[in-house]
Amino acid sequence: MLLPFEQIIPWLTRYKYFAIFPLAFFEGPIITIIAGFLASLGYLNFLAAYLVIVAADGTSDLMYFWLGEKGGRKFIVRWGRYLGIAQKQAEALEKYFSRHGGRMLFLGKLSHGIGTVFLVAAGLAKMPFLKFIFYNTLATLLKSLILITIGFYFGQAFMTINAYLERIALISVGVAVLSGLIYFFHLRKTASVNQ
Numbered sequence: 001m002l003l004p005f006e007q008i009i010p011w012l013t014r015y016k017y018f019a020i021f022p023l024a025f026f027e028g029p030i031i032t033i034i035a036g037f038l039a040s041l042g043y044l045n046f047l048a049a050y051l052v053i054v055a056a057d058g059t060s061d062l063m064y065f066w067l068g069e070k071g072g073r074k075f076i077v078r079w080g081r082y083l084g085i086a087q088k089q090a091e092a093l094e095k096y097f098s099r100h101g102g103r104m105l106f107l108g109k110l111s112h113g114i115g116t117v118f119l120v121a122a123g124l125a126k127m128p129f130l131k132f133i134f135y136n137t138l139a140t141l142l143k144s145l146i147l148i149t150i151g152f153y154f155g156q157a158f159m160t161i162n163a164y165l166e167r168i169a170l171i172s173v174g175v176a177v178l179s180g181l182i183y184f185f186h187l188r189k190t191a192s193v194n195q
Contacts, residue, residue: 008023008031008034009034009038011023012031012034012035012038012043012044013038013043016043016044017044017048017049017052020035020044020049020052020053020056021052021055021056022056023056024052024053024056024057025056025057025059025060026060028053028056028057028060028144029112029147031053032053032057032144032147032148032151033147033148033150033151033155034151034155035049035050035053035148035151036049036147036148036149036150036151036152036153036155037151037152037155038151038155039148039151039152040151040152040153040155046148046152049148050144050145050148053144053148054140054141054144057140057143057144058136058137058140061109061115061119061136061140064116064119064120064123065119065120065122065123065127065132065136066123067079067120067123068119068120068121068122068123068124068125069123069124069126070123071123072124073087073091073124075120076120076124080120089117094121094124094125095125097121097122097124097125097127098125101122101125101127101131101135102131102134102135103135104118104121105118105119105122105127105132105135105136105139106135106136106138106139107139108121109135109136109139109140109143110139110142110143111172112168112172113168113171113172114172119136122136
């Protein structure tokens with residue numbers, strides 16, 4: 001988290017939508033929940049906050065897609081570890097994207113903690129831009145609506161919610177790594193049988 005919670009709420013109540021955009025760009029889920037909570041208290045307009053969050057989240061997603069598309073494998077090799085993206089993981093996703101790109105992007109974006117991997121992989125796989133925009137926007141609209149609604153009704157517990165989000169992220173990363181390993185060993189086994 002870029003700013004401690006004690007600074008985020010005063011910042012959001014003072015600068016409102018001008019603060020939401022950069023914060024949601026970098027810290028989407030928890031900022032979305034906090035914005036929902038502030039909307040429930042009357043500091044923010046629910047719909048306006050939701051639209052700014054969707055715009056910020058979509059903009060950051062475009063950046064990751066562009067990094068995958070323009071940077072390619074060289075980008076993954078050099079910078080992937082800083083984004084939590086392993087080269088083998090990105091390559092496996094790239095192959096799947098050629099067949100099931102839209103569905104994978106939608107589900108990857110909805111899963112917390114590993115969405116960045118799917119966004120970069122969509123760029124690596126050279127997913128058609130309009131297809132990317134369509135599926136990513138659908139997932140962003142849904143995920144942001146769920147999170148801002150959680151914040152609106154249960155926002156007073158945002159510290160607890162943040163702890164749950166962190167656990168979900170760890171579980172998602174674990175499942176992704178396990179799936180990648182299973183896929184990798186399945187490919188090796190298939191290759192050795194075919195030889």
